[in-house]
Amino acid sequence: MNVLIIENETYLAQSIASKLADIGHDCHITSVIDLNLKNAYDVILISSSICGDHYEKFIRNNSDSIIIMMISYVSDDTVSKPIKAGAKDYILKPFMIDELIRKIEHYREYKETLYKINFYRSYFNFIEKELNTPTPFQYHPPFVIKSNSQRSADIYAMKYAKEKNIQFEFFSIKEDRYKNFLKNNTSKNTLAYITNLEELKKQDRKDFLDSITKYPVIASIITTDKIIFPQIVDISNIPNNHEIGAEILSVKEYEKAIITKFEGRYPDIELAKKLGMSRKSLWEKRKKYGISRKK
Template sequence: MKILIVENEIYLAGSIASKLADLGHECEITNNVKDALKYENFDVVLLSTALPGQDFYPVIDKFKDAIIILLIAYISNDTVLKPIQAGANDYIQKPFMLEELVRKIRHFEEHKRMKALLQSYEDYIQYTLRNYKIDDIDVKKVKLPLLIRTSKIPYADKFVQLYMSEMKTPFIFCPATKLVQIDKILKQNPKEYLYISNFQLLKNDEQERILSFSYKKKIVISTTDLELSVPFDTLDIVNKAQGFSVDEIVTIDEYIRHIITTYQDRFPDTELSKKLGISRKSLWEKRKKYDILKKK
């Protein structure tokens, strides 16, 4: 990494630079703010808060995207609190061991990397789920455990993503087929938030076993089985969008819903039910089940 050392104690600055160079870092040293502001693009800035007669805040402002660690002689509002509020990341008090300084640098380097990685994941998830709209659901009023019944699992994924964002709470994601992992979490980690997707893929006895452990747990379960009933809160998310992608496998229910919604105004019920291979009574029951209104 490129490290800028802004320190008026030249011996100390040289010692730090020498030891960091031995670890493979590229260091530059300056003993004043004016020269420090001439530099560009550093990963880390080690900034003394004891520069006689100099305002070091412009250094913090210029290198706000770098890891800024304050080199302080004593702890006070002026040496620690205010500079950190201005954008510095941390401080280390003189005299200090180089190992402690390196530990701090590595800690913030990893934190910065993980933050960027997390943002990439969030951007990807938001892009992937951008077409699944559930804006009318207030996640703050939802109680867990919760079963989400939906024709498309991504609607449930969207709900969990919104819940995590609104409640600042991470979930452990488990496809329903990972039974061993699910059992372990439910039995040993009751405080963890768990999201089990595609619950419909499990056998009845497997579903019953998981549900028996889910009561009073912080868990969300998603399924495309619109008839599944559980002894806790249920949320039905209806797919209001027409159509589906040609490269995805859809459920029979979803296909029938799509056909009814798309073609009910083009064909009379007798012809529509014939095309679907069901009776007119069954067509009426499907409309009621899917909450589809026919225009008069």
């Protein structure tokens, strides 16, 4: 990071610069506040002894920087006013440089975390507009989200979490991690979001749904089948909740993709019926596309 050290005690300024340079920071030292400077540095360390009359304007002009006041005593002028103007923190002289570095790293990590949160919040606000989510949310976990796309189910789950100001752990039914969660979550205080229930065969799905009735679980399934569970949020028929930006496939490519994805989940008779073809036609297409029957 680029660090500006505004300090008239030369030895202190050089000591700080040397220690920061050792851990990879680029430091610049001055004893004058430049009121024309605007957000040119990642970090600004200011000695209160040379603030002058216009330091609050300087701090406001550099509000994007991590500003830490280096002070000899605590007062409104050295602490309260600078922080109100936008400084992040202060450190009382004399101080250990390692403590100053700890403060810098703390606010650097905080700034990066805040940036990431804003980025993901912006992304979520963008994609949730693609789904006409039913509100108000009528259920408390456990409940099942029934949808025609994973994206739509995920948006609903995330919007629920945002609305209720809660967090949950993410699991896929394809992995075994959710089993450990259910086994070890004896307090039942941690919420889980479990996806891909459509990957289970009917009896396995029924057994799973029976097992989560007493746990704080939100589960999602992509299906048009009837699902039996005490609480089901069915968004499968809501307009405009198809996969965003999905590629358009040819009829042959679509047939191949659907057979590959669902053949291990349904018996041939049922899969053929869902595809609107005979069992013999399904067998012929599997042979044509080189799809091996899953057991």
